[in-house]
Amino acid sequence: MVLDRRLAELRDRIRQLTPTQAHERLTAGELLIDVREPGELAQGMPAGARALSRNDLEMCINELAPPEASVMLICASGPRSLLAADDLRRLGYERVAVVTGGVERWKREGLPCVRPECIDADSAERYARQLNLPEIGIEGQAKLAGSRVLLVGAGGLGSPAALYLAAAGIGTLGLVDDDRVERSNLHRQVLHRDDRIGWPKTDSARATLEGLNPKIEVRTHQLRLDSSNIEDVFSDYRIIVDGSDNFPTRYLVNDACIRLGLPNVYGAVQRFEGQVSTFAAGGRPCYRCLFAEPPAPDMAPSCSEAGVLGAVPGIIGLLQALEVIKLATGVGEPLIGRLLLFDARTTRMRELTLGPDSGCRYCAKGSDFPGYVDYTEFCSAPGREELETHD
């Protein structure tokens, strides 16, 4: 009775719209917020509405609209949106309206709804703390679920990236690696475990990731990428993460990304230092704009020879995961045209500006794809210094 009286008072004070009126305003650009809990959204929500549960409304409304903006609220059948509207008015939002009859009436009147497939009860609970973020919400989660991301390498960079991307709900997560788990990997390659030494890394990765999040599809490619297979493998994916541990693969990854129009999320580590950047689809700049060609082996030792502090690829791999999430959801600003350097000794990050190389043979305007390069022989050949033509 107390509630009925309260709702009656609110109906007198708060503007009410029919679903059709709200739909017209929504189409004209006005904000409509669905204040139901994430678990209730699985049955569909008004197309174009933003999800922000009543629980989080007051804390997060300023991220969606300033107090002077017009805001429409909708809930399941009506009462909750009235109470939520009252909350907003107390916060200083004067132009708040509610949709009478809620989503139930919205649907009965045949107005458009979206049914986000990723949000079943399990997903609503699993992703609750990122669904809460207005920038992600149900639409962002659906984008993550629809993403197809390939990690090149299930090692020091691929491990943290894979764990967090799987946990975040990337729908299809692929891993390429032809190595087996060794004990010396375990200080940094946290996908794997001591009792899996000798397993293919792809099998170990699958076991860990499916155990972490059974809602996603993990696909494994136990092979070494080369010019004959790279396009077949890459063509099923939309975002590539370069976590490889050698120059020949890094150049193949770059060149295939340019050729196939895929973004390349780059990370590399050595000793106490790491680098991360995102090369957009089509490059400009691409990895070759930054480093046109690989060094001779004596100029740059590999990770296994040089050593690396395990937390360094941990940090860089997670920055790569963050880049993927930003690319997949469209939230924030990816590291395109920027190179981030991390120095673990001083715990300093440095951001450098990268521009396209107008002479880049792979991504410069008007350049025809020059083909893949087999650097395996080139890198291992002795006396590269003598081969350099620009000396």
Add this chain to the structure above:
Amino acid sequence: MIKIELPDALRPLADGAREIAVEAGNVAEALDELGRLHPEARLRILTRGGQVRPHVNLFVRERDIRSGDGLATVLEDGDSLLVVPSVAGG
């Protein structure tokens, strides 16, 4: 005074130094000074012919010198020249 900032990989070739202070008016002069003090470190950055190696980038005021005047990019007192080589580890 110009500060040349060396990456981890090149420090063993410069007696472990993270930074080398030199007097120079442009990037080429700074690297010549580096070569006088630590010839092997310079050789990892420039070819014997004096070109920047294709796996190395040089940044002045956080910008790639290729977007400026390359090795002729002017350095002013207090500038730092950052050496960024490619690394492959993963």
